[in-house]
Amino acid sequence: KTLTEQDISEPIQQLEVNLLESEVAYEAVQYIISSISSKLVGQKISRTEDKNKFILNLLRETLLNIFSHPTQLDIFQEIQKKVENKIPYSIMFLGINGTGKTTTIAKMSRLLAKKGYSVILAASDTYRAGAIEQLETHSQNLGLKILKQKYGSDPAAVARDAKNYATLHNYHVVLIDTAGRIQTSKNLMEELAKIKRVSAPDLTIFVGDSLAGNDLVLQAREFLKTVGFDAIILTKMDADAKGGASISVVYATGKPIIYIGTGQGYDDIQNFDAEWLINKLLS
Amino acid sequence: RVKEGLQAAIRKLIEKDVVDEAAIKEFVRDIQRELLQADVNVKIVFDLSKSIESKLLTERTKSGVSLKERAITLLYDEMVKIMGNEAKIEPPQDKLYVILLVGIQGSGKTTFAAKLAKYFTKKGYKVGLICADIYRPGAYEQLKTLGDSVSTEVFWEKINDAVKIANDGKGYFVSKGKNLIIVDTAGRHKEERSLLDEMRRMEESISPDLTLLVIDGTIGQQAYNQALAFAKTTKVGGLVVTKLDGTAKGGGALTAAAATGSKILFVSNGERVDDIEEFSPTRFAGRILG
Numbered sequence: 001k002t003l004t005e006q007d008i009s010e011p012i013q014q015l016e017v018n019l020l021e022s023e024v025a026y027e028a029v030q031y032i033i034s035s036i037s038s039k040l041v042g043q044k045i046s047r048t049e050d051k052n053k054f055i056l057n058l059l060r061e062t063l064l065n066i067f068s069h070p071t072q073l074d075i076f077q078e079i080q081k082k083v084e085n086k087i088p089y090s091i092m093f094l095g096i097n098g099t100g101k102t103t104t105i106a107k108m109s110r111l112l113a114k115k116g117y118s119v120i121l122a123a124s125d126t127y128r129a130g131a132i133e134q135l136e137t138h139s140q141n142l143g144l145k146i147l148k149q150k151y152g153s154d155p156a157a158v159a160r161d162a163k164n165y166a167t168l169h170n171y172h173v174v175l176i177d178t179a180g181r182i183q184t185s186k187n188l189m190e191e192l193a194k195i196k197r198v199s200a201p202d203l204t205i206f207v208g209d210s211l212a213g214n215d216l217v218l219q220a221r222e223f224l225k226t227v228g229f230d231a232i233i234l235t236k237m238d239a240d241a242k243g244g245a246s247i248s249v250v251y252a253t254g255k256p257i258i259y260i261g262t263g264q265g266y267d268d269i270q271n272f273d274a275e276w277l278i279n280k281l282l283s
Numbered sequence: 284r285v286k287e288g289l290q291a292a293i294r295k296l297i298e299k300d301v302v303d304e305a306a307i308k309e310f311v312r313d314i315q316r317e318l319l320q321a322d323v324n325v326k327i328v329f330d331l332s333k334s335i336e337s338k339l340l341t342e343r344t345k346s347g348v349s350l351k352e353r354a355i356t357l358l359y360d361e362m363v364k365i366m367g368n369e370a371k372i373e374p375p376q377d378k379l380y381v382i383l384l385v386g387i388q389g390s391g392k393t394t395f396a397a398k399l400a401k402y403f404t405k406k407g408y409k410v411g412l413i414c415a416d417i418y419r420p421g422a423y424e425q426l427k428t429l430g431d432s433v434s435t436e437v438f439w440e441k442i443n444d445a446v447k448i449a450n451d452g453k454g455y456f457v458s459k460g461k462n463l464i465i466v467d468t469a470g471r472h473k474e475e476r477s478l479l480d481e482m483r484r485m486e487e488s489i490s491p492d493l494t495l496l497v498i499d500g501t502i503g504q505q506a507y508n509q510a511l512a513f514a515k516t517t518k519v520g521g522l523v524v525t526k527l528d529g530t531a532k533g534g535g536a537l538t539a540a541a542a543t544g545s546k547i548l549f550v551s552n553g554e555r556v557d558d559i560e561e562f563s564p565t566r567f568a569g570r571i572l573g
């Protein structure tokens with residue numbers, strides 16, 4: 001038979017609810033269901049074919065398209081290229097308050113150390129209470145060099161000094177921590193853009209909270225537009241996040257998710273696997 | 284942008300020549316969209332909108348203006364039912380009052396502890412802060428720095444027992460004549476069994492007069508299940524919603540209120556220790572709906 005709007009209206013409504021409950025942002029849900037609906041109406045399915053199964057396959061295809069849209073990034077390949085030229089590779093981390101930037105930096109340095117790279121930390125959050133002590137404790141736990149100045153000093157200067165130090169002393173990777181900030185604060189976003197201009201990192205990573213709702217899309221878009229970033233890390237997936245946030249943020253920015261945070265320990269970071277996420281969502 | 288949402292929906296409704304069933308259903312669908320985009324829990328959105336729809340359908344013979352007022356009143360009343368009216372905590376000044384702060388990682392507990400300390404100091408209470416977070420690197424330094432900025436003493440011990448720290452801190456501050464103690468704890472979520480257990484033991488041991496669940500204003504659909512886990516483990520007596528200086532509408536906090544059966548007491552709208560407000564239901568509803 002040929003599918004009509006009426007045939008699909010109930011399963012599509014149910015799909016909308018399921019996607020929303022799986023934590024996909026409202027705007028991304030509308031995009032997904034309208035893309036599926038337009039492919040469904042007028043579609044011929046055999047009498048025996050289950051229309052729900054047909055819809056599920058279309059959904060899987062639509063989600064895969066969202067995730068395969070960004071150019072994939074092999075971070076270790078990029079690092080290796082610079083390391084071979086004896087130039088340090090620098091990575092800057094940004095995002096709103098409390099998403100897990102500082103903790104993620106600690107996890108990344110563990111990953112890098114396991115691959116044999118030397119890492120230096122730049123304490124460019126010179127603002128928040130306890131920020132420098134927090135990163136310093138991580139550096140002590142992990143046996144890493146940290147570059148820091150006193151609170152209130154210029155974050156861009158700390159980042160630039162860390163890069164210079166890395167070059168002088170042959171460190172492979174510089175990880176730059178920045179203070180969390182709400183993306184609607186013009187001054188703080190300008191400060192961040194300046195830190196990026198001055199330190200010129202090879203890679204900028206947006207760190208988002210997988211528990212965040214529709215706001216994640218607003219955050220990501222504004223950081224992308226005002227400062228720019230190349231990749232995304234979503235944290236706190238161990239809180240039993242359904243993972244819908246990953247769809248929202250990739251749909252909204254076209255940037256790849258490279259890792260997910262799965263806990264508070266140094267090893268609680270995993271490669272992001274779109275197939276795994278889609279299976280999780282559809283289960 | 285949300286301001287357009289509800290106002291546009293209402294305008295659409297009353298500008299119709301005939302407010303028939305279809306017009307009401309369209310209005311309800313518009314409301315659902317606003318609430319979903321504000322991160323209110325899906326089931327709550329559908330329950331709330333069904334209730335409004337049935338009431339409006341039986342009253343649609345009203346004139347345009349009164350229908351508009353009716354729609355707004357219904358919506359507001361449904362939300363107040365969930366988040367509560369204004370409610371202030373007014374602890375006695377002549378005996379000890381202990382407030383326990385709990386919540387998910389990064390929600391803003393430590394920062395809020397200092398804000399609350401300043402809030403109560405201004406009201407004449409003698410406040411003490413306890414750092415009972417034994418996990419997060421720099422947790423004590425963070426609370427100590429914040430405590431210094433609001434001239435409030437911070438108690439801490441370099442031991443591996445959060446419950447003992449809280450108890451020792453309580454004893455210490457009692458001996459110092461404090462009448463209001465705020466206990467900051469480590470972030471935790473519903474899957475971390477041993478941390479939930481620590482929180483339960485902490486509450487049993489120090490018997491706080493009030494346990495506040497600190498909710499990140501940006502939280503999405505997970506708000507319900509996470510808040511429920513906290514409410515099952517401790518007696519959540521109130522909520523704090525943070526980071527409302529951003530673009531988050533805070534629907535997750537509304538959801539958490541429904542899940543815990545408790546009221547929103549405070550709003551945090553900035554990083555500074557002065558960025559704290561007593562909860563205002565009109566302002567909060569306005570934020571969600573416009």
Ligand SMILES: Nc1nc2c(ncn2[C@@H]2O[C@H](COP(=O)(O)OP(=O)(O)OP(=O)(O)O)[C@@H](O)[C@H]2O)c(=O)[nH]1
Nearest residue numbers: 097098099100101102103180236261262263388389
């Ligand atoms: N469960 C869990 N907790 C996490 C994860 N990543 C970070 N956290 C916790 O989240 C809290 C905040 O982490 P931070 O690293 O301080 O976050 P931040 O983005 O640097 O915060 P600001 O610098 O204040 O903006 C800490 O308690 C971390 O342990 C994760 O993947 N899972």
Ligand SMILES: Nc1nc2c(ncn2[C@@H]2O[C@H](COP(=O)(O)OP(=O)(O)OP(=O)(O)O)[C@@H](O)[C@H]2O)c(=O)[nH]1
Nearest residue numbers: 097098388389390391392393394470526551552553
């Ligand atoms: N913009 C903004 N930032 C806030 C607000 N409340 C807290 N923060 C920031 O959010 C981040 C996390 O705050 P914390 O107080 O460390 O959160 P926490 O709940 O104690 O975190 P854990 O102890 O790791 O669970 C910090 O950067 C705070 O400055 C707020 O209302 N607005």
Ligand SMILES: [Mg+2]
Nearest residue numbers: 101102125180
């Ligand atoms: Mg940080």
Ligand SMILES: [Mg+2]
Nearest residue numbers: 392393416468
């Ligand atoms: Mg804390």
